[in-house]
Amino acid sequence: MAWQALAAHARAPQPHLRERFAADPQRFQHLSVAWNDWLLDYSKQRVARDTMPLLYALWKAADVSTWIARMRDGDKINHTEGRAALHIALRHGKGTFMHGGRDVMPGVRAVLDKMERFVESIHGCHWRGATGEPIGDIVNIGIGGSDLGPRMATQALAAHRHPGVRVHYVANLDGADLATVLADLQPRTTLFVIASTTFTTQETMQNAQSARDWLVAELGAAAVARHFVAVSTNLTEVARFGIDAENVFEFWDWVGGRFSLWSAIGLPLALAIGFRNFRELLAGAHAMDQHFFDSPPAENLPGLLALLEIWNVDFLGAETRALLPYSQSLALLPRYLQQLEMESNGKPVDRKGRPLQCAVAPVLWGEAGTNGQHAFYQLIHQGGRLLPCEFIAMREADFPLPGHHEKLLANCFAQSEALMRGKTIDEVRAEMQAAHIPESVIACLAPYKTFPGNQPSTTLLLPRLDPHNFGALVALYEHKVFVESCIWNINPFDQWGVEYGKQLANRLLPIMAGKASAADLDGSTAGLIAYCKE
Numbered sequence: 001m002a003w004q005a006l007a008a009h010a011r012a013p014q015p016h017l018r019e020r021f022a023a024d025p026q027r028f029q030h031l032s033v034a035w036n037d038w039l040l041d042y043s044k045q046r047v048a049r050d051t052m053p054l055l056y057a058l059w060k061a062a063d064v065s066t067w068i069a070r071m072r073d074g075d076k077i078n079h080t081e082g083r084a085a086l087h088i089a090l091r092h093g094k095g096t097f098m099h100g101g102r103d104v105m106p107g108v109r110a111v112l113d114k115m116e117r118f119v120e121s122i123h124g125c126h127w128r129g130a131t132g133e134p135i136g137d138i139v140n141i142g143i144g145g146s147d148l149g150p151r152m153a154t155q156a157l158a159a160h161r162h163p164g165v166r167v168h169y170v171a172n173l174d175g176a177d178l179a180t181v182l183a184d185l186q187p188r189t190t191l192f193v194i195a196s197t198t199f200t201t202q203e204t205m206q207n208a209q210s211a212r213d214w215l216v217a218e219l220g221a222a223a224v225a226r227h228f229v230a231v232s233t234n235l236t237e238v239a240r241f242g243i244d245a246e247n248v249f250e251f252w253d254w255v256g257g258r259f260s261l262w263s264a265i266g267l268p269l270a271l272a273i274g275f276r277n278f279r280e281l282l283a284g285a286h287a288m289d290q291h292f293f294d295s296p297p298a299e300n301l302p303g304l305l306a307l308l309e310i311w312n313v314d315f316l317g318a319e320t321r322a323l324l325p326y327s328q329s330l331a332l333l334p335r336y337l338q339q340l341e342m343e344s345n346g347k348p349v350d351r352k353g354r355p356l357q358c359a360v361a362p363v364l365w366g367e368a369g370t371n372g373q374h375a376f377y378q379l380i381h382q383g384g385r386l387l388p389c390e391f392i393a394m395r396e397a398d399f400p401l402p403g404h405h406e407k408l409l410a411n412c413f414a415q416s417e418a419l420m421r422g423k424t425i426d427e428v429r430a431e432m433q434a435a436h437i438p439e440s441v442i443a444c445l446a447p448y449k450t451f452p453g454n455q456p457s458t459t460l461l462l463p464r465l466d467p468h469n470f471g472a473l474v475a476l477y478e479h480k481v482f483v484e485s486c487i488w489n490i491n492p493f494d495q496w497g498v499e500y501g502k503q504l505a506n507r508l509l510p511i512m513a514g515k516a517s518a519a520d521l522d523g524s525t526a527g528l529i530a531y532c533k534e
Helices: 002-011 017-023 051-061 064-072 087-091 105-123 148-156 175-182 202-219 221-227 235-241 264-273 275-294 301-315 333-345 377-382 405-421 425-434 439-449 467-488 496-512 523-533
Strands: 032-035 038-041 137-141 166-170 190-195 228-231 320-325 363-366 389-394 457-462
Touching: 002 051, 002 301, 017 405, 032 301, 038 301, 051 064, 051 301, 051 467, 064 275, 064 467, 087 105, 087 275, 087 467, 105 264, 105 275, 137 175, 137 202, 137 264, 148 166, 148 264, 148 333, 148 467, 166 175, 166 264, 175 202, 190 202, 190 221, 190 264, 202 221, 202 228, 202 496, 221 228, 228 235, 228 264, 264 275, 275 301, 275 467, 301 467, 320 333, 333 363, 333 467, 377 405, 389 405, 405 457, 425 439, 496 523
Parallel strands: 137 166, 137 190, 190 228, 320 363, 320 389, 389 457
Antiparallel strands: 032 038, 038 457
16 A cells, blocks of 8 residues: 555654755755746655655555546536536636536636726726726725635735736724725725625625725715625625626636635736736646646646645654745735645545544645744744745746845745754854854853754745746645645535534624523633623
């Protein structure tokens, strides 16, 4: 069995990473993969050349290639909800994409064309508010996949933003989120995009109602039609809110929320960067799709990232992964991938409902470099935990201020080297002696200045952060999650744990309002409610 072979391999003596590099001068060449102008360097992972064939055997044992084919064929691989997972169709471009005996691409292209017309009408000042003024501010109101994806992408592609509009995002039910955004806006030049599949999501609809009240207070109820559009499937609720059916952008139940950036959920992003750039985003994601579908495991970037994570989590015992983009534009990427990865693969049972016998979905965390270096890198270097790291960097800066980018890349590469090499006490002593530090001080301080090293990391280098490469980057992680789910034999497309919390919140609302009894609640929950009501 492939799993048992890897477990036995992991129990064998494992050399320190610096010893691996010393023993194999060609290690980088053997353990790195190029795709287009990208480079994935995993030579600083705790793997040997004979580790990789064992991981590829795991891919084969899990029949990952068949699962990929099933996704491409539109099978209902989200079996607990009876749905396909066809986010790949959203960026398929030309040609056909069959689902349930029907080509979905005419519908996909129709929505994209409608989005394009709308974006051009805003940018060209043809769409105007109720007072006849052009729209200058867009506020997207959504939550989860209806917020994290376009919000993260809007920041990531800030260098490509359209100069005529500002795009804002509101998600949190806490009124502070909406209130602070509205404080700097004028109703007559503001347009709201309400993103909710059912148009009943509690957080989204509360924020939408408050935004509507804010607008109506100055412009009247008739102005809603010129200042609100919707991304939804519930035309009845949308109409009740006051939004014309012509201003609703459709998507489908085979688009999961955390995979929906490519759909009409991406409307605020398209408004932020222009539709030509949005189509480039789709093209980049499609290019990654083709790479994923056509490449064997040894050359498959999403597959390699998935296999390396499974090695770290299930065979070396890592419980977390640090995502460290050396790009301020990608500062929201760790938060976005927290949802994509932990909501997808944070599951307790396999596809047959049996309890899992292995660890899945490590806790994902991180921060943009170099900020993280002044926050938590101390723990990574000397905290005594196995903390695999993933560095992402661009060869070219998206905001090329003189003197910045070379220093940024130097820090990125230095951190991965330091995590790999560490520093022995002999090296510390030699360094301090060369600085003519007294022996008494060296004896005191040397233990504090040693670093164990041997901390595994991967570095992903992109040529630049443009819409095409960014689209490919997001698709890369979508496919990584899918490969992991295949090997762990779990469904990555449902999220029942999230639904349970929503059910309990709805149960508590009438109790909070004093309209129902708290008698059936546990003592802690009842006590918290009582304390707030006092």
